Amino acid sequence: MSAVEAQTRKKKRDAMLDELSASIPYIRFLDVEFTRMGDELTGRLNYSEKLIGNPMIPALHGGVVSAFLEITAQTQLTWDLIWPKLEAGGEAEAALLRGEFPRTPKTINLTIDYFRSGRPRDAYARAIVQKAGRRVANVRVEAWQDSRDRPIAAAHGNFLMPGEGK
């Protein structure tokens, strides 16, 4: 593959990732975006005043941080389903390019630990899939702001994976 082809492929995949999150109204409402390095995603929660939960501190709403963690976990799981199809190419890849994405994994439960209040600025999150089962996946996800080693919150959850054939 030439350098130009590789670059085109990367752009196509990045555009697909943008489309995946833009297809969900609530992700647009919170203004969460994803960037990727290969198959690893990093979520970015773009700050706006409407995300504030405590105007006195001021701090992000705890629910917004939780939702951001949940979205990051679900998007990573969905991307993990998409990734092998992209690599395989053919009809599976073509369907994805038409915007036919797998269904979002359903959250069974989510436990969130809050370490410090979220400041009025962008936040980032990354998920680690601890166990990717056929039916259930267990995911750990962490959010931070200025410093990666000072997370503002972490969560772990179980997700029901969508069946094959959409």
Added chain:
Amino acid sequence: MTRIHEDGYEMKAVPHSSELGMRSHKADPAHAIISVAYQDNLVGNPETGVIHGGVVTTVLDNCCGLAAMTHPDLKGMVATLDLRIDYMRPAKPGMTLWTSCECYRLTRSVAFCRGVAYDEDERDPIATATGAFMITAAKTKFEN
């Protein structure tokens, strides 16, 4: 049975609660009830129109916190320490989301809360929540 104020009150002091259109309804001490009307921009599944789990979590977090805040013995503010959400079923598209939460135990440093999210019937929950909230001194910044 708790008395519910039909219309409730807008939660204007909190920007995000206001943005979601949360309304706080008349509740007993240490018990809060919040509603959020269905909105297209809160949808998590565009095919079915079901609202996103993150909205349910946000309202439950807020409602548990409010239950702790209205506890008659609370002196100070509260900050969420942890929250566990179990999702039983999707919310019904087009319906108002309700949450009902109570602070069932208050110690010197921690408020223990639990609650449910539902649309038509509290006994048929969308999700349940259990949370612990740290009690912080009034007007003091949460440790950061």
